[in-house]
Amino acid sequence: MLTRRIIIFGAVAAVSVAGTARATDASASAFVSGIYAAYKGKNAKGVRLDGDAALRRYFEPSLAALIGKDQKDAARRHEVPSLDGDPFVDAQDWDIANFDIAVTDTAAGKAKATVKFVNAGEPATVVLDLVGADNNWRISDITWRHDGKPETLRGLYAH
Numbered sequence: 001m002l003t004r005r006i007i008i009f010g011a012v013a014a015v016s017v018a019g020t021a022r023a024t025d026a027s028a029s030a031f032v033s034g035i036y037a038a039y040k041g042k043n044a045k046g047v048r049l050d051g052d053a054a055l056r057r058y059f060e061p062s063l064a065a066l067i068g069k070d071q072k073d074a075a076r077r078h079e080v081p082s083l084d085g086d087p088f089v090d091a092q093d094w095d096i097a098n099f100d101i102a103v104t105d106t107a108a109g110k111a112k113a114t115v116k117f118v119n120a121g122e123p124a125t126v127v128l129d130l131v132g133a134d135n136n137w138r139i140s141d142i143t144w145r146h147d148g149k150p151e152t153l154r155g156l157y158a159h
Contacts, residue, residue, distance in 0.1 A: 028111040029103040031137040060138040082156045090144040
C-alpha cells in the first residue's frame with residue numbers, strides 16, 4: 001500500500017509541475033508576444049522606452065534603473081545613451097513581417113525567450129532572459145550577436 005501511495009503522489013506532483021510549467025510558458029509567451037506585436041509591419045512604431053514607467057513595465061528593477069540612469073546622464077551631457085537602438089530588435093529602424101518566438105522555462109520564476117525574425121532582409125535572433133511569475137514577467141537581460149559574438153544589454157552598462 002505504501003508503494004502505491006508513493007507512486008500516486010509522485011504522479012500527482014509531476015502533473016502539477018507540468019501544469020505550472022505550461023502556465024509559465026503561456027504567460028511569459030504572452031508578455032513577449034505583446035512586445036513584438038508592436039514591431040510587425042512596415043510602419044510599426046515599436047515599444048517606446050522613454051521614461052521610468054515604460055522601463056519598469058518591461059525590465060526588472062535593476063536593469064530598468066541602469067537604462068534610466070544612462071538615458072538621463074546622456075541627456076544631461078547632450079550625448080547619445082549607451083543604448084542607441086531598440087533593444088528588442090537590435091536596430092534603429094525595422095521592417096519586420098513576423099516573428100518566431102520560443103519560450104522555455106529555465107528555473108522557478110525564470111524563462112528564456114528566443115525571438116527569430118528577418119529585419120530588412122537580414123536574419124536576426126534576440127534572446128530575452130525573463131524573470132517573474134503569472135502575468136508579471138520582466139526582462140532581466142537581452143542577448144544579441146554582433147560579428148558572431150554574443151553581446152548583452154547589461155554588458156552595455158558594465159563600464
